[in-house]
């Protein structure tokens with residue numbers, strides 16, 4: 001979920017790994033594979049089953065059966081369905097007859113990293129259209145040759161090519177033999193979007209029936225013949241390792257077969273295993289019980305004293321002093337001399353907590369490895385396994401199961417590497433099962449953030465100066481030593497690209513050393529940064545005596561494309577891997593989602609005492625989203641949410657029902673962030689290690705109604721999975737203020753409003 | 757003494773550790789992986805199954821508590837995936853990642869069996885035991901109403 005596609009902490013993590021000196025044989029794409037990919041993509045290679053393969057993503061068998069290879073991971077966003085829809089439309093085949101195969105981790109597919117809300121905009125739409133069009137053009141040409149007519153006079157539908165003028169038709173299966181002999185066009189003509197019959201409609205998910213009947217296979221369900229189950233006791237503090245251990249009691253548990261130490265990876269440990277002691281058993285239950293009986297002495301770690309209460313003080317100190325300037329427009333410090341509004345916002349560490357804890361099964365035989373895992377990034381899993389076990393990447397096959405949620409956690413393949421390591425050690429396939437205690441206790445927590453905002457306004461409520469100080473441990477700290485300031489890539493998530501028209505802006509970062517593995521979480525730093533900025537905008541509106549919506553519209557200034565070279569940022573500002581000219585920051589699109597959501601939610605209506613509406617807008621992942629949250633606070637301080645409205649302009653919605661479900665899920669996740677969730681640390685250890693303590697929104701707390709408003713603006717396609725999250729938490733906090741007069745500056749709200 | 761029980765209509769005998777949770781028997785021994793592991797401490801509901809028709813969290817149900825009982829898992833909820841709850845779930849296109857949905861459907865089917873037409877408060881109480889981290893709650897609520905015959909499958913409130 002991401003910063004830019006090219007950002008160091010994500011796509012180029014391999015080079016960072018190399019810098020850490022941990023990796024030798026990693027990241028080299030084999031020439032053999034590339035050549036094969038190239039030949040495959042040009043239709044020159046027969047697929048294993050002899051089917052015609054006009055593209056690496058598409059096979060058509062002699063009987064006309066269409067198989068699509070989905071190269072991105074399915075984690076609930078609906079990409080498998082979306083890809084099938086796109087191909088069905090562009091190729092003209094029957095969606096219900098498509099077989100979907102999940103691609104192995106392989107560079108021939110391009111990036112398979114399923115994060116950054118990129119799958120449709122970068123991974124599927126253009127790629128799958130091209131694949132479908134290639135096959136269609138060749139099938140049409142084959143039919144036209146068969147009938148001696150012009151190729152432009154034939155068309156495809158439901159797996160059949162027909163010639164309207166003569167009423168003749170042939171199924172794909174009858175044309176494959178000829179089509180495979182034709183040269184593959186480099187630029188086949190695409191259909192016009194008006195010809196699509198699936199895209200834009202609601203389609204039942206390709207995995208729906210398997211999910212409804214319990215047949216869907218996730219990482220936790222994967223099996224290999226003869227596999228053993230491993231449950232691992234990980235070092236509870238980042239940077240600590242096994243000093244000694246006593247496995248005698250564990251080995252007495254019925255079903256426990258072996259106990260094996262996994263060597264640790266000192267910080268920055270990137271995607272490599274933390275180390276620890278693995279209990280290998282014949283069943284999951286035996287392995288879990290065995291782990292409870294282990295006695296391990298852990299070495300001291302510099303992070304032993306990490307304490308969230310003390311750390312908050314440290315971050316407060318950082319933002320209350322001048323930091324390192326990263327954006328400097330006009331002269332904010334001077335302009336802030338007079339009467340100003342100021343506020344500090346705190347957002348704690350968060351855990352991804354996907355309902356499926358990480359799991360993977362692997363089998364290493366000789367110099368080859370085969371793994372099945374719920375991974376967002378099979379290429380990273382392959383390369384990290386190869387690096388850790390000193391295998392050639394082309395000898396490592398990583399299959400992707402369905403993912404039972406991921407939210408960024410499953411981009412990091414440490415658990416897949418653990419399985420491969422253990423299999424290599426014991427010579428049989430091993431499934432590593434993470435429990436919830438592992439997932440919450442030793443995962444990759446989302447950063448913790450302290451932000452200080454100061455602003456001045458003129459008499460008309462126009463913002464004249466703005467200073468934003470941020471102290472928040474950065475993601476690059478998992479890849480390289482000495483990374484103690486929030487990075488430019490993370491600041492590009494809402495701070496450096498902030499759209500408001502303000503002549504004097506200063507952004508400074510304060511020191512914030514990491515004490516845990518900081519990982520990206522759905523929407524990344526947009527989460528705390530949108531919370532602070534959109535809350536502060538609401539505070540300013542009230543200070544100026546203006547309606548918050550009117551204030552936001554006024555502050556966005558005239559409709560315009562922001563000049564991203566004139567923000568005062570000291571370095572070029574990232575744009576989620578896209579060019580600013582392709583995906584500009586357009587204030588009119590901010591305004592359009594604001595107006596739409598305000599209209600639909602009945603902004604400005606009078607509410608009974610104890611109720612309130614809050615509003616916020618935020619652009620992220622190239623998509624514009626605004627939200628209105630309606631809260632009701634009881635006299636005892638209990639908060640309920642009758643309704644949330646959310647308006648999204650992602651340019652073009654391929655599968656509107658899944659855009660809606662992603663927005664619904666984003667609302668719930670953002671409300672968990674705002675209302676219940678906090679991962680804190682004491683003595684270097686996570687305090688909340690299961691769902692009894694790590695709280696997420698449940699049915700009773702969820703909004704009764706979520707109304708999603710999709711704005712098909714026709715703008716360039718943006719992301720969908722993440723951009724719904726950032727504006728909802730501040731809209732909630734602003735609603736709490738409207739309802740109670742209490743400003744929520746520390747997340748989550750927990751029992752801050754509770755009255756005895 | 758081996759434990760006898762019925763799982764999805766088939767008689768079974770278990771002679772392992774009687775304190776082993778039913779969850780791992782279903783998943784590891786019988787290969788019924790539709791029942792999911794989410795927390796192991798009765799805090800998430802992913803492992804919800806029916807024990808003589810009542811929903812229980814199988815991760816904290818020891819095998820001895822299932823002796824001579826009828827266990828139903830998602831695989832046994834209906835022969836063809838056409839239980840009213842499954843049909844309603846399809847109509848509302850509920851699942852995102854799907855991992856929690858076996859537990860959701862087992863909890864919902866037990867709720868509807870018990871209450872007939874559950875109230876909003878009934879739904880809050882019963883369904884708050886099952887976490888959906890993907891956030892399908894509004895659609896789950898709507899699907900329960902459809903399954904309970906309180907709402908037509910064509911009318912939807914989950915934002916659509």
Ligand code: FES
Nearest residue numbers: 794795796801815
């Ligand atoms: S796994 Fe049983 S309630 Fe969570």
Ligand code: FES
Nearest residue numbers: 853854856888890
């Ligand atoms: S659908 Fe993913 S956890 Fe519920």
